[in-house]
Amino acid sequence: MQRSNSFAAIGIVIAVLVLVALGVYWYQGLEWIEYERDLGPNEKARREPFLAAQLFIEKRGYKLESNPSFRDFDDPDFALKTSTEDAIVLVDAYGSLSQKRTQTLLEWVERGGHLMVTAKNPYLKGMDKIQDPIFEEFGVEVERNGQGDFDEELWGAISTIGGYVGITQEDLCPMLYPQAEFSFEGDENSIGVHFLSNDTLYGQDDYLYASVGPDGASRMLQYEYGDGMVTYMVSLDMWKNFAIGCQDHAYMLWQMAPGDSGVMHFYYNRDFPSLGSVLWRHFYAAIAVGALTLFLWLWYRGMRFGPLRDEEPGTQRQILEHIAASARFLWRMDKGQALVESVRAETWQAISKRLQHITRLEQSVQIAQLAKHFQMNEQAVEAALFGPIPNDPVSFVNIIRALKRIKDKL
Template identity: 30%
Template sequence: MNPRRYGYAVAGLALLLLGGLGVYFSGKLQPYETTIEHGPAPKARQDPYLAAHLFLLDQDRRVTRSESFASMPATNEVLLLLGERSAMTPLQTQRVLEWVSEGGHLVFVAERLWDEHSARSGDLLLDALNLQQHLATDHLPADEAARAIGVKDQPQLTRLYLENEDAPVYLAFDTDYHLYDAGQRAHAWANSAGATHMLQLRHGEGLVTALTDSWIWQNDRIKEYDHAWLLWYLTQDRAVTLAYHGEHDGLFTQLLRHFPEALASLALMLLFATWHFAQRQGPLLPPPDHSRRQLEEHLRASASFLYRHAGPRQSLAMLQQDIQRRARQRHPGFEELAVAEQCRVLATLSRLPLPTIEQVLRPAPAKIGVSDFTRQVAHLQRIRNAL
């Protein structure tokens, strides 16, 4: 058979086989639909009250988000303080309450428990309005507190009764906390089985609503019970300002938020500058060979060290002192001789001219050349060896 025709035949059989397998498996396959949950969107993860924001927009409200108390909203609006207020200053507290007294509606969350010893809670808004927050079991009799603890795992809903309404509004507040109106000014409230979770009172021309928590309006809980309805009821017919943060962000936080690229560039510049100035100056010395341990190398290294740090005068002085010490040891009475007699004795022993002996034993000058230093060292070593 022609090889070309044989190849065509094999290719045709392979195509037929693949076609048959495709028809077989296509009959076995069945299409189906599935939903893959990716969780909340990044915007929802960053904003826990995004659903409440969108809900108010659907009610045709004008919603403004504020992150500080730099400017107060208009007096006919509702201010929702849902964020952390631990850094709220007395001046900011006074400004908010003045805004309420002029006709604003403030909705805020109690953040601190009442302290009986200091007679204050530390929450500036609560203390200014004469409101107190306690643990729910603290104000109950012992038997009722025990029963409340026993049914803690069971859902206990808060009920809000309205005029001209037969059925109450059901809310899932955290039943661990209780609001107490120490000034007896509240005209509306919402209670669970053993605690009060919402108080509403007049303040000047405005209205204040205090809550034990605002979790009922977060993204994952606003759809439950009557949570969305309560948000509509408290803000109806008014524009809304959502304040997520009651304190001013620090300089670094603002720079990080608005200029992250500039901060990253500055950090890289500081890193490279530190690396540059931390470099060694000059070439790196090769690592020493630890196998070289000869006495001559140690002597050379010691002499080089002394020459660099003490100078040539010190080296010559040390040689002269060594000669005097050896002469006293080898020739008793040498130190009692006059200087001229000592020079003659050394000249005789070393066979050097007397003027040379006298010259090398004198103190060295402040500045001495390399050749003179070498010559004097050679003469002194010859005298020392002769001893």
């Protein structure tokens, strides 16, 4: 028995060793293949549409900074504090800059700065009716061409969700063609750029430094202002993550970036006013009327009329005493007229639902038919429904009793 158990243990050990040897042999024979899969933009890339542009600029020794609001332009000394070696880009801020901030920026440009603005603002509707003070400075007008050959909505949808379904930049770039071909001053290379917009710019020739695009339909305009320059573009989308690698967009950004001593500032208008200021700006009249109404109501509720009297100690009263007191008060006020009118209205409403044809008859015919229907004399029906309201208690009780009898028979 012991010998058979020993053979079984030895067999198990041998089987395990054989399996281990086979596993090692199989593992050594595996051929490892590296497989890369594009998981789409990460969270930072989705949050920063110009992240690829920033990385591209920084790899070439330049600096690019993002600013979430326009609050820097509220500083009266902004033009003196900011280096004229820098470049400022207002991202999709058309129509959102105040006149005061515009003057601050133009003071800095006049000292030698370079300001770049765009004709887009995805957060505003009815762009045709919106004016921008920087565009008005040189009389630059924007022609909105929503029905052009470039489908902006399709491109926006694909570039937004493309990363999740495996669409890469190599797949998107063939959709773009050079809308404009040009070269920079001092550079022999001719570049092609697609501005990802069907809009065009028109401006005055005074102080015009350069124009990019077909004659009469520019995509980019540059104006000299003092010692600096203002660049107008129909869009900045060609520098966003999914388009920076297409055509010569990256080269264009590189050429327009400031030198080694300057910084390229991208300013976003992500500053939102408080709820209270928004409500007051758009609904100030309703808020003022509501506040006045509340004040008058509180004043009305707080007013006292007549002399003050000592408060009597609380005593319990029977419900019939309250009813009797209320009835005496109402009788003194209008001799029961309000009660008779109310009961008559309710009675006529019930009659109209039950005897719909009765309202189309003359009064005399109505009295006759109602008296017959309710088995009452015509004088009682006429007094109850049509007669004058009496001031004596007896006639009042008779009318109410007749009206109650009519309602009970409906």
